[in-house]
Amino acid sequence: MIQEFMTQDHRECDNLYAPLEQAINAEDFEKALELFVPFRDAMLRHFAMEEEVLFPKLEEFIGGGEGPTYVMRMEHDQIRSIINQLGEAIEAKNCDKALGLGETFMIMTQQHNMKEEQVLYPMSERLPIDQEETLKKMKEV
Amino acid sequence: MFKGLSLDQAPPFEAPLLFFLGGILFAVFGSLAVLFGLIDFGTLHLFTLGFLASVMVGALQQMLPVVVGVRFDRPKLLSIAVAVPFYLGVLGFFFSLSFGKNLSLPSAILLLMALGGFGIVTLTKLFKAPRLSPTVLAMRMSVASLLVTVALGVHMLMALHSAHGLSDTFARIHALFALFGWIGFLIVGVSYQVIPMFYVTNELDEKKRSLLTWGLFVTLLLNVGGVLVAKGAGIALFVALLLLFTLFALLTIWQLRARKRAIMEPSIGFWYVGLGWLSLLPLLFWLGGQKFVALYLLGFAGSIICAMLYKIIPFLSWFHISSWGFFDMPTMREMIDERLAFAHLFLHASASVMLLFSFQGAAALLLAGFVMLFLNLLRPIRIYFAYKAKPSPFGKMRT
Incomplete structure (x- = not known):
């Protein structure tokens, strides 16, 4: 349940990024800025669902410390930083910089998503947490 | 747990x-x-x-x-x-x-x-x-195939200077596990994961990917059985294995062509070259063993490896620098001169076509290409070591 929902949310964020990259590549910065806002918001909401609801639930069982959720939070920080820089590059109409940041964002995010989809979400499905309640709270974020 | x-x-x-x-x-x-x-x-x-x-x-x-x-x-x-x-x-x-x-x-x-x-x-x-995803399944089959390949290879190497000489049966099974098991399954497993994620493409549902992976594995084992017990009936089984790899190649090409990230970059070109040769396997088979193996290894597998190296090395360089707290490093794209990477793609694709006509001609092109690959990848590596020598803004320990 959580696995399916969150994996689908990853794909939806990817789908928001693809046309943004196309607009940057075409140097249509007005459109790029328009597309950037919903993309950034979707990414930040996904992180918030995890950091505010899912990770604390998991940490009740697996602990915090320097474990898996700690590493995922660190990577969220790295991705947030790239997204901010990407927004600045679009505003500055710097095509090369924006495409470079976009590519880096994409690979960084995908390796991060792989870890979540292969390890963290399966973990959340197998731990005795209330799936429906957790999902409901995540959707409310 | x-x-x-x-x-x-x-x-x-x-x-x-x-x-x-x-x-x-x-x-x-x-x-x-x-x-x-x-x-x-x-x-x-x-x-x-x-x-x-x-x-x-x-x-x-x-x-x-x-x-x-x-x-x-x-x-x-x-x-x-x-x-x-x-x-x-x-x-x-x-x-x-x-x-x-x-x-x-x-x-x-x-x-x-x-x-x-x-x-x-x-x-x-x-x-x-x-979680047993199709990627993990294919990786298990690949590494298990590596172990069989190594065991048979080592046995044959030790028998090389003995009176018994090489066993043709062992050599065939060794080659089957090496080419299609170890190399083939690893690339299949990695591409299930990497293609939809890196290039934003549709993906085959998990059941179909698992079915294809098991289909490849069972057909590989049937081929091994064919070599062991029914030497004459091997060709049909072998063509069946090649057709399954062709199916995988065509499905992946279809995914790439429908990708949502429309940008054309060198790594996608390398994927197309590699998958293109893989899709032609049942035809290449009739060219004879040497050309078939050379095109499988360098036209297919070598191209996919180049595609992955052009992504992995700049990404890891950037990632480690970023995790030390730096913000001013070049992006992945800035670490590789795209024109030179495209030039390498052209050389590599030409070399793979040349393999059909002259190994030595192809080797000249491959040599130029691999030197170019090395030089192209040197920049992200230099950047990594340059930042490693600087004091980290986080004061974080570096391993």
């Missing part, structure tokens, strides 16, 4: 980098050997072991924490402990087969230690995966 799981971006860059650079140097060495007319089993293994297996070992070391959530302990030490006997073994093997030096016994022992040891540790870790 989840004891020992870690999502840390292990290992340190130097650990897989040793295998990536070692692999490219062996590709240069192999191309030189062919250019000088040395076309034999020794040279073949400069490519299969020295180039492909080396990069694949590095890639597995890097990917395991991502797909399985389990890292190798003491990764730098592991890299050295595997790389030293591995590379000495490959060189010994080459000089045994190509120059008649009697180094086959020490080479066999060194290769068994390196690849056998790495394979057993990796397979054990793959069985700890919390």
Whole structure:
């Protein structure tokens, strides 16, 4: 349940990024800025669902410390930083910089998503947490 | 239940980098050997072991924490402990087969230690995966195939200078597991994961991917059975295996063509070249063994490896620098001169076509291409070490 929902949310964020990259590549910065806002918001909401609801639930069982959720939070920080820089590059109409940041964002995010989809979400499905309640709270974020 | 799981971006860059650079140097060495007319089993293994297996070992070391959530302990030490006997073994093997030096016994022992040891540790870790995705399934089949390949290879290497000579049956089974099991399944498994994610494409549903993976594995085993018991009936089974790989190649090409990230970049070009040759396997088979194997190894697998290296090396350089707290480093795209990477793609694609006509002509192009690959990848590596020498803004310990 959580696995399916969150994996689908990853794909939806990817789908928001693809046309943004196309607009940057075409140097249509007005459109790029328009597309950037919903993309950034979707990414930040996904992180918030995890950091505010899912990770604390998991940490009740697996602990915090320097474990898996700690590493995922660190990577969220790295991705947030790239997204901010990407927004600045679009505003500055710097095509090369924006495409470079976009590519880096994409690979960084995908390796991060792989870890979540292969390890963290399966973990959340197998731990005795209330799936429906957790999902409901995540959707409310 | 989840004891020992870690999502840390292990290992340190130097650990897989040793295998990536070692692999490219062996590709240069192999191309030189062919250019000088040395076309034999020794040279073949400069490519299969020295180039492909080396990069694949590095890639597995890097990917395991991502797909399985389990890292190798003491990764730098592991890299050295595997790389030293591995590379000495490959060189010994080459000089045994190509120059008649009697180094086959020490080479066999060194290769068994390196690849056998790495394979057993990796397979054990793959069985700890919390989720059996088609990628994990294909990786298990690949590493299991590596172990069979190594066992048979070592046995044959030790028998090389004995009175019994080489067993044709063993050689055929060794080649089946090496080409289609170890190399084929690893690329299939990695592409299930990487293609939809890196290029934003549709993906086959999980059941179909698992079915295709099992279909490939069962057909491979049927081929092995065919070699063992029904020598005459082998061709139909072999063509069936090739057709399944063609199906995989066509499905992946279709995915790539419908990708949502429309930008054309060198790595996509390398994927197209590799998958293009893979899709032609049932036709290439009729060209004869040497050309078929060369196109499978360098047209298909070598192209996919280049595609992955152009992504992995700049990304890891950027990632480690970023995790030390720096913000001013170049992006991945700025680390590689795209025009030079496209020039390499052109050279590599031309070389793969040239393999149809002249191995030595192809070797000249491959040599230029692999040197170019090495030079293109040197920049992200230099940037990594330049930042490593600077004091970190976080004051974070570096491994």
